[in-house]
Amino acid sequence: MKKFYFLIIASTILLGLTAAYVFHCRSAHTEWTTRQTESWDLKKQELQSQIDDLSAKTKELKPQKTKLDVPELEPQTLIARLQGMKDWSELFGNNAPTNSAMKKIAHDQIREAYFVFQGLQDQGDDSLDAIRDYLANGHNVTLYRPYNILDPNQYFDPEGSSSDRYVVDRHVVMPETSRLGILQVLGNIKTPAALGTLCNVMQSTSDFRELTKAGNLLLAADRDTYAQTVLAAYIAFYPNIHGETQNELLASIKDISKDEYNKLVLDPDSFYGEDGKLRIDALYSRIRSLKEDSIPLASEIFNRADTSIKDKSDILIGLERVIHGYRGDDHKVDPANVEQVNSMYASFINGLSNEDKNTLGSMALMFYATAMGENDTERQQQYLNLIDQLPALQEEGSLFNETRDFMKNTISQMLKKGEDFGKDFDSAMAQKEMFDSGFPQRFMKSSLDFFKEHPEWKDSHFYKNFN
Structure with missing residues (x-):
């Protein structure tokens, strides 16, 4: 019996010692974890401080997007460069450039024109006064002659059986003439003032390509707003053209209003x-x-x-x-x-x-x-x-x-x-x-x-x- 009580007392003592040991271990671990967390927080603060310093230095090194006063990029200067270009016929006659020297001349002029168009586009509405002056003076040069266009003698059917042969506004990197390029710039700027200038050109031009170019750009920008204006300009222009050109314009009119198309045909x-x-x-x-x-x-x-x-x-x-x-x-x-x-x-x-x-x-x-x-x-x-x-x-x-x-x-x-x-x-x-x-x-x-x-x-x- 004494032995039995002894075992109970011994077990109780052992259990107490075990609990004390476990409590000690947990307390020690909690203390270690706290110290480690504090150490990590300090390191994190140090690293964040270093990151902030590097970020500030990087911002100082980045080029500032401020408007630079570079004379070559002023709209009037860009337009002057455009006006100094030579017409394709003056450079090559009615032929395509064949030898390497001629091809280099053509390439350099096209690259120059692209630089002008991109510069005007980048300056947005600030380019509009120069653009309006250019359009008003009537200057125009042929930048290149496309040799893969539809044969002008090929029959065009506005009803659709062969309309897939004709696309009103082919997407090309470089427009055929300087004025068409300027119209594309206005379409890319796409502000109300730029679109208003496009609208004025469309309503006053005597050039079929300029008419449809401006019309297509206006429709692409805001069809709901400009559809009736474009339609009115097309209908007013219609009596001035004949043959396949008239059929091409009819296809554009039909795309806007089938009723007006039926009246015309x-x-x-x-x-x-x-x-x-x-x-x-x-x-x-x-x-x-x-x-x-x-x-x-x-x-x-x-x-x-x-x-x-x-x-x-x-x-x-x-x-x-x-x-x-x-x-x-x-x-x-x-x-x-x-x-x-x-x-x-x-x-x-x-x-x-x-x-x-x-x-x-x-x-x-x-x-x-x-x-x-x-x-x-x-x-x-x-x-x-x-x-x-x-x-x-x-x-x-x-x-x-x-x-x-x-x-x-x-x-x-x-x-x-x-x-x-x-x-x-x-x-x-x-x-x-x-x-x-x-x-x-x-x-x-x-x-x-x-x-x-x-x-x-x-x-x-x-x-x-x-x-």
Whole structure:
């Protein structure tokens, strides 16, 4: 029993000693940790002080972004450097630089121009007075000539079938002329004052490239604010240009307002030049692009009293493509539109003199028929309806009567036999009979004689269709 009490007392003492030891260890560790933390804090303060000193010294070494009074960078000085440049034609004529010396001259001038543009842009609104003075004095030099641009003779379709060939504002590092470069500077500055200057240029320029450059920059900066202003400037400029340039501007107008675009493309007066003459090539291109929608426009111009026979014939050739379609075009034309074109054909032929009916009238009948498909019964019947509107001439043996009767008989046979037309057909015999009649020879001689006697027709679409 005594032994048992002894063990209890011993265990209690041992437990107390253990607890005391653990408490001592924890106290010692806490004291060490406190001292270590204080030491680290001191080192941290020392390091932070060193960092602050280094940071202050670094700031002293950094270049200050203060405005330096460097004469070479003053806007007026930069503009003077631009005005001292030579035009590309003065340096190289109409050629591209070929040898290394010429290429160095071109490179140095472009580098100089880039330096000027960048310097003006960096100074923002402080450059505007110098820029306005430059734009007002009319100075302009060609900095380079692009040799990879779209062929100006290539057809441009504003309706979209080939619009991907044309980009209104190609992004290039260096603009083609000094004035275009200045406009780009204004667009890059992009402050209200800079955009206002751009707007003034757009509204006053007579240069198509400057017009579209300024317009595109304004639209890119703030389309909502400037869309109507740009549109008004484009519409005001539209009557001053012709051909493909006009089509390019139409594409830009269409991008802003399809309603205004439709008004312009269907405005008959827009196809007359300053001399009052009809620009038939522009109208012909418009017929090609608008197709069936062009019939009211073409009809109005066709029926004007001052439209010449030559221009009327070209209008009909364009409409013939609309009615009979282009290759691969299976579009179904509204019968009412076909009848309207037939009426124009009848008006054209019946309005000719007897002599012209034998030449132009015969060719018109032949051209209109050859564009039809062999099994297009609807078109064939419409063609016969057209022939019925054409009274025969009173004179014996007239070529017009012969052409009229020949085409009427041929189309009637095609309509009657349908898909059986041409079966069991002896082409050699048919050709022999035709040539024996002398009709093909008389037709070709009459046509060739007409174009020989009227060389002014050789630039017509009617003549091109004949060839």
